[in-house]
Amino acid sequence: MPLFLNNDDIAQLLTMKDTMEALEILYGEMGRGIAVTAPRSDVHSPTAAAESAEGPMAHYLKSMSGASPHFGTAALRFSSDIVAWRDSGGGMRREKLPMLPGNRWMGIVMLFSSANGELLAIMNDGVLQRFRVGGANGVATKHLARQGAETVGLIGSGWQAGTQVMAVCEARRIKKIKVFSPTKTNREKFAKETSERVGVEIVPVESYQEAVKGVDIIVTSTNSRTPFLGKWALAEGMHLSAMQRDEFDDEALLSCKPLVLHTHATENNVTSSALAHFERDNFKLRDHPTDRGIDWKSLPTLPELVLGKIEGRESDRQITGFVNNIGMGAQFAAVGKKVYDAAKAKGAGREVPLEWFTQDVHP
Amino acid sequence: MPLFLNNDDIAQLLTMKDTMEALEILYGEMGRGIAVTAPRSDVHSPTAAAESAEGPMAHYLKSMSGASPHFGTAALRFSSDIVAWRDSGGGMRREKLPMLPGNRWMGIVMLFSSANGELLAIMNDGVLQRFRVGGANGVATKHLARQGAETVGLIGSGWQAGTQVMAVCEARRIKKIKVFSPTKTNREKFAKETSERVGVEIVPVESYQEAVKGVDIIVTSTNSRTPFLGKWALAEGMHLSAMQRDEFDDEALLSCKPLVLHTHATENNVTSSALAHFERDNFKLRDHPTDRGIDWKSLPTLPELVLGKIEGRESDRQITGFVNNIGMGAQFAAVGKKVYDAAKAKGAGREVPLEWFTQDVHP
Numbered sequence: 001m002p003l004f005l006n007n008d009d010i011a012q013l014l015t016m017k018d019t020m021e022a023l024e025i026l027y028g029e030m031g032r033g034i035a036v037t038a039p040r041s042d043v044h045s046p047t048a049a050a051e052s053a054e055g056p057m058a059h060y061l062k063s064m065s066g067a068s069p070h071f072g073t074a075a076l077r078f079s080s081d082i083v084a085w086r087d088s089g090g091g092m093r094r095e096k097l098p099m100l101p102g103n104r105w106m107g108i109v110m111l112f113s114s115a116n117g118e119l120l121a122i123m124n125d126g127v128l129q130r131f132r133v134g135g136a137n138g139v140a141t142k143h144l145a146r147q148g149a150e151t152v153g154l155i156g157s158g159w160q161a162g163t164q165v166m167a168v169c170e171a172r173r174i175k176k177i178k179v180f181s182p183t184k185t186n187r188e189k190f191a192k193e194t195s196e197r198v199g200v201e202i203v204p205v206e207s208y209q210e211a212v213k214g215v216d217i218i219v220t221s222t223n224s225r226t227p228f229l230g231k232w233a234l235a236e237g238m239h240l241s242a243m244q245r246d247e248f249d250d251e252a253l254l255s256c257k258p259l260v261l262h263t264h265a266t267e268n269n270v271t272s273s274a275l276a277h278f279e280r281d282n283f284k285l286r287d288h289p290t291d292r293g294i295d296w297k298s299l300p301t302l303p304e305l306v307l308g309k310i311e312g313r314e315s316d317r318q319i320t321g322f323v324n325n326i327g328m329g330a331q332f333a334a335v336g337k338k339v340y341d342a343a344k345a346k347g348a349g350r351e352v353p354l355e356w357f358t359q360d361v362h363p
Numbered sequence: 364m365p366l367f368l369n370n371d372d373i374a375q376l377l378t379m380k381d382t383m384e385a386l387e388i389l390y391g392e393m394g395r396g397i398a399v400t401a402p403r404s405d406v407h408s409p410t411a412a413a414e415s416a417e418g419p420m421a422h423y424l425k426s427m428s429g430a431s432p433h434f435g436t437a438a439l440r441f442s443s444d445i446v447a448w449r450d451s452g453g454g455m456r457r458e459k460l461p462m463l464p465g466n467r468w469m470g471i472v473m474l475f476s477s478a479n480g481e482l483l484a485i486m487n488d489g490v491l492q493r494f495r496v497g498g499a500n501g502v503a504t505k506h507l508a509r510q511g512a513e514t515v516g517l518i519g520s521g522w523q524a525g526t527q528v529m530a531v532c533e534a535r536r537i538k539k540i541k542v543f544s545p546t547k548t549n550r551e552k553f554a555k556e557t558s559e560r561v562g563v564e565i566v567p568v569e570s571y572q573e574a575v576k577g578v579d580i581i582v583t584s585t586n587s588r589t590p591f592l593g594k595w596a597l598a599e600g601m602h603l604s605a606m607q608r609d610e611f612d613d614e615a616l617l618s619c620k621p622l623v624l625h626t627h628a629t630e631n632n633v634t635s636s637a638l639a640h641f642e643r644d645n646f647k648l649r650d651h652p653t654d655r656g657i658d659w660k661s662l663p664t665l666p667e668l669v670l671g672k673i674e675g676r677e678s679d680r681q682i683t684g685f686v687n688n689i690g691m692g693a694q695f696a697a698v699g700k701k702v703y704d705a706a707k708a709k710g711a712g713r714e715v716p717l718e719w720f721t722q723d724v725h726p
Binding site (some may be wrong): 033107129130274329352 | 367369389394396397398402405406409428429441442444445457461463464466467477480488489493508635636713715717720722723725
């Protein structure tokens, strides 16, 4: 019977170790052309909510899917949100509004068995999302950072930063982390809570310049649309672990050898919209409008690195880099299976009859 | 709270009249560029079930989505099936195997409100699928057949044929239907049951040649991969209503004025597969492998016909035609809302807490 698993359940069940193990296996499958990840489909349509809004708004139905033969699973992730575009100074930014009762959002991962097609679980996607993003950076750090790396400079203290810390601590024996984020109370709270969680000293600092100074690994976890870390921040032997494209500038990224991208698999993502005139005339619907001087398509990817198809770090002196440009549906098939197995072992979640989802005909 | 609605519920709630009304509104929206339909995503991956199989098999996760602003809804339809390719004589054909407990399949439509993103309903897709296919042909017949058309020749007596009859009877005042399908008992059973349902005389006949002779409208509802109806079957003033591309031959279809296709909207459907070598070497993964001498992309579509952007029938003498080449996610947004409204009005379905699907974070 399918299990409903909410974020609290998943936070109890999923470890960063399991996440990174699952992702490493998945990247191996992807590098060998065995796992499958499909382009994301984004449907934007008019929303009645827009009538009372100041700026442009839309209903946004997102879906992505993928499969991992090793785990014997496929996953479909979808979310249904009211989004608004707001001018954040550095360009229009899309915000998801908590329109559901209790100021909530909806994002779901459905996990299927590829042995018989059965629906195994219906999971909130919030915790999974944090872990799969952190985990991808963690796998890259494991393959690229110096073996003896023990200090980290972290920029950002938001929702994603916690799993980034868990991941870097899983990849290397980290002894000290400096963290900067613009709001003092946020970085102090984050440092205290996360330090207790991972058992590593975390020190809040006053600037991002201070955070990155003299560390072995720089970890970024921001939603910046303007690169703020340049070559000045780099030192011999460093590893750069970026959560998205617009944190390190071109010169800094091109100093890395190798510079590895998460994936090219979702470059064919499809945006379907009845709001095309909005996009053309008024604002960018896309997440990543920034033009950069880097030919992203030419970069090697994490699956190639994991499989040894490209050279990783060859000396303790070179600077390595990883950019987690975008996610893949297949990650949810792999990591979701870890959650599902743990839930079954511990009796977690709420069961609903599989029969509710099945039928005695097929169209 | 989201409603689970199964096929029995939906069969009680949905009428062909409602279906055709909803689709006609949707096609108007599509013609004006307001409704949204996204490419379908097909993920094929290896399945453990294949180990005991004779022929090639795969797990097949299909998803499609779309939105209808008029109905204030978006829909995500997905299915998870074990499929096998079998040589049917006229080429490899994909079969969905009933691998779930009770020999069942799984196909689901999730319906969302575009006002606040809320999940409204989780519906089996079997009955909806029959109605939206029949309904599309019905809308085309309403716009193309002679006003006085009253006789029908139907080829096929399977799962889809019943809604095709309901649709043609909704579009015109039909007095008599001749039906042919290869198995005598099937066509006789179909004629008896469907006649009682629609209140129109239905006569089983011995051949498809006899079925189409002297009728005003030919309705096909087969899974043929080889066209079997040629120009010999046509007569002045007829309307041809085809459920798929490979029933009428090129010459017959090109005799139609106009010849209208359902949609071009899903020509960008995406197949993602780790089984590409199977496709290349052994068999066709796609549904429609047949090469035809028709430039499908040049044909006008049902949304254009509904909006009056193309000429329909101009005299009682010309032959008109419609080919329901493929479905669209947006159909489920429109027709699904009719089902949902009827369910709410009648208190049908099983409620589950919306909170099970929502979360206090957004990734």
